[in-house]
Amino acid sequence: xxxxxxxxxxxxxxxxxxxxxxxxxxxxxxxxxxxxxxxxxxxxxxxxxxxxxxxxxxxxxxxxxxxxxxxxxxxxxxxxxxxxxxxxxxxxxxxxxxxxxxxxxxxxxxxxxxxxxxxxxxxxxxxxxxxxxxxxxxxxxxxxxxxxxxxxxxxxxxxxxxxxxxxxxxxxxxxxxxxxxxxxxxxxxxxxxxxxxxxxxxxxxxxxxxxxxxxxxxxxxxxxxxxxxxxxxxxxxxxxxxxxxxxxxxxxxxxxxxxxxxxxxxxxxxxxxxxxxxxxxxxxxxxxxxxxxxxxxxxxxxxxxxxxxxxxxxxxxxxxxxxxxxxxxxxxxxxxxxxxxxxxxxxxxxxxxxxxxxxxxxxxxxxxxxxxxxxxxxxxxxxxxxxxxxxxxxxxxxxxxxxxxxxxxxxxxxxxxxxxxxxxxxxxxxxxxxxxxxxxxxxxxxxxxxxxxxxxxxxxxxxxxxxxxxxxxxxxxxxxxxxxxxxxxxxxxxxxx
RNA sequence: GCCGCCAUAGCUCAGUUGGUUAGAGCACCAGAUUGUGGAUCUGGGGGUCCCCCGUUCGAGCCGGGGUGGCGGUACCA
Numbered sequence: 001x002x003x004x005x006x007x008x009x010x011x012x013x014x015x016x017x018x019x020x021x022x023x024x025x026x027x028x029x030x031x032x033x034x035x036x037x038x039x040x041x042x043x044x045x046x047x048x049x050x051x052x053x054x055x056x057x058x059x060x061x062x063x064x065x066x067x068x069x070x071x072x073x074x075x076x077x078x079x080x081x082x083x084x085x086x087x088x089x090x091x092x093x094x095x096x097x098x099x100x101x102x103x104x105x106x107x108x109x110x111x112x113x114x115x116x117x118x119x120x121x122x123x124x125x126x127x128x129x130x131x132x133x134x135x136x137x138x139x140x141x142x143x144x145x146x147x148x149x150x151x152x153x154x155x156x157x158x159x160x161x162x163x164x165x166x167x168x169x170x171x172x173x174x175x176x177x178x179x180x181x182x183x184x185x186x187x188x189x190x191x192x193x194x195x196x197x198x199x200x201x202x203x204x205x206x207x208x209x210x211x212x213x214x215x216x217x218x219x220x221x222x223x224x225x226x227x228x229x230x231x232x233x234x235x236x237x238x239x240x241x242x243x244x245x246x247x248x249x250x251x252x253x254x255x256x257x258x259x260x261x262x263x264x265x266x267x268x269x270x271x272x273x274x275x276x277x278x279x280x281x282x283x284x285x286x287x288x289x290x291x292x293x294x295x296x297x298x299x300x301x302x303x304x305x306x307x308x309x310x311x312x313x314x315x316x317x318x319x320x321x322x323x324x325x326x327x328x329x330x331x332x333x334x335x336x337x338x339x340x341x342x343x344x345x346x347x348x349x350x351x352x353x354x355x356x357x358x359x360x361x362x363x364x365x366x367x368x369x370x371x372x373x374x375x376x377x378x379x380x381x382x383x384x385x386x387x388x389x390x391x392x393x394x395x396x397x398x399x400x401x402x403x404x405x406x407x408x409x410x411x412x413x414x415x416x417x418x419x420x421x422x423x424x425x426x427x428x429x430x431x432x433x434x435x436x437x438x439x440x441x442x443x444x445x446x447x448x449x450x451x452x453x454x455x456x457x458x459x460x461x462x463x464x465x466x467x468x469x470x471x472x473x474x475x476x477x478x479x480x481x482x483x484x485x486x487x488x489x490x491x492x493x494x495x496x497x
Numbered sequence: 498g499c500c501g502c503c504a505u506a507g508c509u510c511a512g513u514u515g516g517u518u519a520g521a522g523c524a525c526c527a528g529a530u531u532g533u534g535g536a537u538c539u540g541g542g543g544g545u546c547c548c549c550c551g552u553u554c555g556a557g558c559c560g561g562g563g564u565g566g567c568g569g570u571a572c573c574a
Contacts, residue, residue, distance in 0.1 A: 014565085062574065073573065074574085120574090126568090128573095202572090224570095225500080226568090229501095229571080302573075418532090419532055420527095420530090422533090423534040426534065434533085436532080440532085455533095458535095463536065464537085465530075465535090465536070468536080472533070475533080
């Protein structure tokens, strides 16, 4: 190693794009969030399960048609036996594999939760990373849409327990069957129209970002964005376009009215009728929660595997980022019914529904609104024992040990600097207090304990350094054998304050 | 992926039509105070001006190509 060398560094320290380091504040805050979510899910009767980061790629279901290699967007590599492996990109596909593999031994419905990192090899953006954390709950083997309604209730409860007030979030519910019905009604049913259906659904999904006019362009001829890039549209005619736009606008003032409207205007096909009826059952089940669970026919969600009800957890308050620009957070979680996923591994259909919280994204949102669950995680550091006489290092260490034996976080200053720098170090570490013993104190068998929190408060009213130095604010001298007791008292003072 | 903008100290940025030794504020370190975190004053350390190639007597500045960042858009299971 080139320790002490003055050769120019040839190795550039650089985080791969789309990945993030996390410091003690964020780690502690996320741990708290996870604990709250876990408690809520367990309260609802879900049990823990864990699956690995890596699965066989075909188990995740993402091979490109006509090609023998995994889709873009997935981190993949080949095993010794030439089989493709991939980092998981969500927690649902691995759960489906787990349930299918352990089907006979699991109770049905099987209600489980799990949290962990997932990976997507995509272009990162603000709040979008290539590694991020999700926290999922799923009911497998529950055919009734009551299971979907329960997911919505639990999602709402979880957000509230995380400190998001009622009114600051909404759980929006829709049903893919209603959308499928609209597709059929405008003549886009059947296998020939898969491509155009996708284009239409994608356009609909952009309502909150592009607005009605943007969506109208994407449904029709296409749209040119601010940078001049052109996106081809779905090529619908005016009648088709207005039908699609009308369902995006079908949310009414109450869930009952919305559902009625769907039944009246969008249930002309059997599938559309079925979807509307399912939403009616859900709306009925959550009728006591209308202020937080809302039937909204504009919710689309991902395109791949949802087969029935879909839901989305949305933050409704406005936020500004560090530079004062407004940030739209939108969805911090979502889910829905995926009756076909487990069936891929087994001959029989296995109905399932689930909900996923985007923990990393929710953390970013809570941080911007200065939520107590985040800011409350500000850490106080360890008690720092200063080293004034190198020869007495064993004596200082014995003080540290005494504190640790009393279950007080403590450390010996291990740097090479003088006393002033050691005080600065303790300050920067957010130490609650510093333990000081020079030759004078040692001769008397005492230690000085400086309360750094109280001291900082006192400093505000002292202007001259002479005065500051003479006052030695918030500092007490105690016999060495009362060290632990005195430190404990200072800690107690700040815990309650 | 496509389009646009940007890159100078740890951070935020200034830097003349291309001209000597590239600056400021903040932060950091030290001293004033042989033993006390703040404030003040004084001093100090920090830069391959993102990288490579080119034009030029001479490039932080001009040209080309990379890389990285930001924004939009596409995709997002």
